[in-house]
Amino acid sequence: MTQAQPADPAAEISVEVLDGVLAADPATWDACACPEAADGGRPYDPFTTHRFLAALERSGSVGPGTGWQPQPLLAREGGRVIGAAPLYVKGHSQGEYIFDHAWANAWERAGGDYYPKLQVAVPFTPATGRRFLVRPGHERTAFAALAQGAVQVTETNDLSSLHVTFCTEAEREAGEAAGLLGRISQQFHWVNRDYPDFDAFLAALSSRKRKNVRRERAQAQSFGGRILELTGDSIEPRHWDAFWRFYQDTGARKWGTPYLARRFFDEVQETMRDDVLLVLAEREGQYVAGALNFIGRDTLYGRYWGCTEHHPALHFELCYYRAIDWAIRHGLKRVEAGAQGEHKLARGYLPVACHSLHHLPNEGFRRAVAQFLEAERGAVDRDIEVLTSYGPFRHAEVEERE
Template sequence: MSALFFLNGPRQTGAMPIQTVSRLDELDPQHWDALLPDEQPFLRHAFLCALEQSGSVGGRSGWHPAHHLLRGPAGELRAALPAYLKSHSYGEYVFDWAWADACQRAGIPYYPKLLVAVPFTPVGGARLLAVDDAAAGELLDGVVADVVSDDLSGLHINFTDAFADHHLRGRAGWLERLGCQFHWRNHGYRDFQDFLDALSSRKRKQIRKEREQVAGQGIEFQWRQGHELDEAEWDFVYACYANTYRVRGQAPYLTRNFFSLLAQRMPEAIRVVLAMQGSRPVAMAFSLQGGDTLYGRYWGCLAEFDRLHFETCFYQGIDQAIAAGLQRFDAGAQGEHKLIRGFEPVITRSWHWLAHPGLRAAVDDFLVQERGGVLAYAAEARDLLPFRRD
C-alpha cells in the first residue's frame, strides 16, 4: 500500500474525520495561526508555506508535507499536526539512524515514517496544535491509526513543548527521548559588559580577547531586519548559508527562494547580522525573533577569519538580545563550546511511536539508559558554567 495515497483524503475517527493535506497554502493562514499558542515564528503559516513553495520541502527532498487536521462539526479547524512523510532521517536533529540500520539488518522497513517537526530546525516549541485537550487527544489517536493502516513504521514528534509532553506522557506506546541543548538566558543584564561581569575572571578575559581579535581584523557588524536587505544582500546571505554545507560536501537544505519568500511574508521576525570588513560583507548570521527569544539559525563565511564564528554567532546575538530586552537566545543545536560562553544546558524532548513491537521494545530499553546519561550530562555541564560563584 502506498504511504502517499491518503494525502488530502479524510480518515474517520470516533468523532470527526481527520484530513491530511500536502499543501499548507490550501488553508486560511488565520485559521492555522489561531492554533499557535505563542509568538515563536517557526510554525507560522508563512514560514511553513515558504518552505513548501520554495521547494525546500517536497519534490525530491525526502520531506513530503502531510499535515494532519481535525475539524469540528461546522468545518472549523480544531487541531493540527505539522507533519511530513520521510524517506530518510536527514535534517531532523533527533538521530534515529541506528534504529533504521537495525531495521534494515532485521529486514524490517523503517521508511517511510511520519515525522511531526519543523524541517531542518532543532528548536523546541508547539507541535500538537489544538483548541482544547479533547481535540488534541482525538487527533493523536487518529494519526496513530493512520500510521498503522498505511503501513508506516512509526510516528515521531520532535522538540516538543509542555502541552504535547502532557498529552504524550503515559499514552500507550509512546516512548520519550531526551536531548540536551545550550541556551543563553538574560539574567537582567544591562549590557554585554554586565554579562561579562557575571563570569569568572578567566572566562571574562577569554571572551574579551576573542572579541578584540575580531575587531583587530577590521571587522564591524551591522544588524538588519528582513525589509532592510535587498536581493543582492540576500544573495550574499544565501551564499554564506550554502557554503557551510558545501565545505562538508553536502547540498544545502534550503533553496535561495526560501529567503526571499520569508523576507516578503514575515520581515518583522528576521534579524540578520552582517560582518563587514570595510564596505565588504564577509560573513553573516541569520536569526528569527519571536516573543521573548532570539533564535539563531544559519551562519556562513566566505573567507577564514580568526574567532569570527564566535563573535558573529554568539556574542553578537547576546548583544542583540540584551539590547532588545529579550529573555533568551537559542543559538541552535550542538555545541559544548557554547557552555564556556554562558549558554546553559536545557533538556529537550521528542516522542516516538513505533509500530513493530520488537523494535519498540528494543528502543524502549535503549532510551531508558540514554535518558539517564543525558540527565547526568546536563547536570555535569551545569557545574561547568563559567559564572562567578562568589
C-alpha cells in the first residue's frame, strides 16, 4: 500500500500508513482515541481504543485471509502524533452494516474492480463513534490531514472507493464540506430520560406497550432457570466457552461463518473485562443463552446474542430489557442495540440517524452514487419520522423526545 504524502509540508503535517494497530504505541493511539479516559475513567467509545482494535488483530479476526487488512493512519505535526484513523483494506463488503453491494455490482458490471477498497471503520461493529481520532486542540488540523490522507491513499493506489462508516454527524458534515459524499442510515437506540428505575421507564409507555413488556419479561423469567449479569473478574473462562457456542450458532445462521475468532474473547477477557457486560441464562446447570455488551462512559452497546435452547421472549429479556435495566441502574444515557431491527421499536428503542462518508474517484460513478444517496436520504428521513410516530411511548413523551 502506497503511503500518503505530507498533508501540509509548510506546517510539517504528515500522514503515515502503519502495518496494523499493533505497530502503534497504545498510549499514543489512546491519546487521540479516548483522551477522556486519561483520568482512569471509561472511554466514551470502547471500540476505537487500542486494546479493542489490537484484540481483533492478535486474535486473527482481522488480517491476512479475512478481507480486513489493517492499515491505520497516523497524522503527525512536527513529529508529534495529533490524529489516528482505523483504516482497513477490504476484499469484500462483509461485516460493515452500511451496505454497498449494489455499488460493487454496478462497478463490476461496468468492467471495474470494486475490491480492494478502503474502509475507515471498526470491523464488525455498527456503533457510532469518531472515526478520525484527533488529539484535543488539533481537531480541524488532524481531521483534515487524516481525511486528505485517506483520499490520497485511495487515489494513489487506484482503488475504487473509500468508505467511512458509522462516523459522527459532525464528521459527516465536515467530510461533506471537504467534498466527500455523506450518507444517512438508521438504527434503533434507547435513551435514558433520567428514569430512576425500570418501572419509571414502563410508566412512560402507552398502556398496551407497557402490558406487552411486562408479559414478555414474565415469559422470559419462566424459562426454568436464572439470569446472570457478569462483568470484570466475575467473568470466567467457562462463561466465554458458553458464549462462544452461542456466537458460533448465530454467526453460522446470519453470516455463514462467524467473523470473530475464539481467541478474540480471550483477548477481551485479558484487556477489556471491565468494559464488558455478559448476560447469561442458566438452566439446570447449563448455560442456554447469552448476550454480550460493551460498556462506554455513557452508553451500553449491545453486540452479540446466541442460544442453544429456544424459550419465549428470552431474546428480548437478555438483549433489550436487561440492557435498559442495567443502563438505568448505572446511570448510562443510552443503549445502542446494534444494526437494524424494527422489532426493537415496541421495546422502547426509537429510530435515529447514522452517518457515513464515501469517496469515489471516478466522476461518473460518483455522480450516480450521489443521486442515489440524495433519494435515499429523503426516504430514511421519512422512515424515521413515521417509525417514531408508531413508537411505544405515550404521545406527550414522544413530543418531548422530538
